[in-house]
Amino acid sequence: MLLHFTKMHGLGNDFMVVDLVTQRARLEEAQIRRLADRRFGIGFDQLLVVEPPRDPDMDFRYRIFNADGSEVENCGNGARCFARFVRDQRLTHKHEIRVETAGGPLTLRVEDDGQVRVDMGVPRFAPEALPFDAAEDRLRHTLEVAGERLEIGVASLGNPHAVLRVEDVDTAPVARLGPAIEAHPRFPRRVNAGFMQVVSPHEIRLRVYERGSGETLACGTGACAAVACGIRQGLLESPVTVHLPGGDLRIEWAGDDAHLTMTGPAVRVFDGRVALG
Numbered sequence: 630m631l632l633h634f635t636k637m638h639g640l641g642n643d644f645m646v647v648d649l650v651t652q653r654a655r656l657e658e659a660q661i662r663r664l665a666d667r668r669f670g671i672g673f674d675q676l677l678v679v680e681p682p683r684d685p686d687m688d689f690r691y692r693i694f695n696a697d698g699s700e701v702e703n704c705g706n707g708a709r710c711f712a713r714f715v716r717d718q719r720l721t722h723k724h725e726i727r728v729e730t731a732g733g734p735l736t737l738r739v740e741d742d743g744q745v746r747v748d749m750g751v752p753r754f755a756p757e758a759l760p761f762d763a764a765e766d767r768l769r770h771t772l773e774v775a776g777e778r779l780e781i782g783v784a785s786l787g788n789p790h791a792v793l794r795v796e797d798v799d800t801a802p803v804a805r806l807g808p809a810i811e812a813h814p815r816f817p818r819r820v821n822a823g824f825m826q827v828v829s830p831h832e833i834r835l836r837v838y839e840r841g842s843g844e845t846l847a848c849g850t851g852a853c854a855a856v857a858c859g860i861r862q863g864l865l866e867s868p869v870t871v872h873l874p875g876g877d878l879r880i881e882w883a884g885d886d887a888h889l890t891m892t893g894p895a896v897r898v899f900d901g902r903v904a905l906g
């Protein structure tokens with residue numbers, strides 16, 4: 630069968646987006662890995678799947694698969710592309726779209742200027758929310774990794790994030806420490822590893838080594854996690870502009886039990902069809 634898809638990106642974090650509302654297909658883990666391959670397949674950081682909702686209060690079910698085939702709880706850049714896609718495909722005419730994810734509900738709002746604003750819910754820091762093996766919630770945890778003793782913040786945006794403050798993201802040891810943090814045994818479901826440089830209380834630079842995909846040009850939930858940890862640690866104040874290699878995101882969070890919002894672009898690149906072997 631031929632599966633119709635759309636290639637999209639959020640600040641260079643790129644996606645294959647598939648409508649399984651009007652199409653039917655079963656995508657196995659090995660197939661997803663093949664499709665994700667940038668030489669033998671279509672190539673993407675994540676596969677985003679649009680399905681009918683299971684919860685009648687929601688408009689869609691939003692499923693996310695990393696390039697390694699693992700299904701995950703959330704994808705922030707993907708959420709913005711999801712909102713553009715379902716409107717472009719006329720699966721909805723709403724400007725405010727409620728979606729259910731494995732990590733909880735999200736509200737996506739397509740703004741008049743074409744940017745998309747996502748209500749990411751309340752960031753959580755308790756170790757069990759990630760999960761992370763630690764005795765209690767702390768602003769910073771000590772992590773022994775690759776022969777080094779690091780001080781990290783941890784946060785869940787539905788998916789797990791470790792955030793390491795660095796002096797300069799350009800010289801940060803992302804290639805060496807990223808995989809070691811991702812696979813650290815204290816993160817039973819692995820973790821996304823963010824490297825955050827504080828420019829000012831309202832501005833950071835960030836690189837993210839993503840769980841299941843490696844370093845990407847941008848990570849939406851990673852930007853949210855870095856800002857949430859930075860605000861908690863007293864380093865940052867809302868709103869914060871996050872400069873990622875692929876571009877900028879605006880993150881707002883009033884702290885405590887307030888919902889955190891992320892605003893940024895969503896770009897459609899091309900439509901295609903692929904034979905599912």
Ligand SMILES: N[C@H](CCC[C@H](N)C(=O)O)C(=O)O
Pocket residue numbers: 642674675693695701702703704705706707788789821839840841842845847848849850851
């Ligand atoms: N690699 C992430 C999923 C994609 C997150 C990222 N692309 C975003 O924009 O939030 C994880 O395994 O939790």
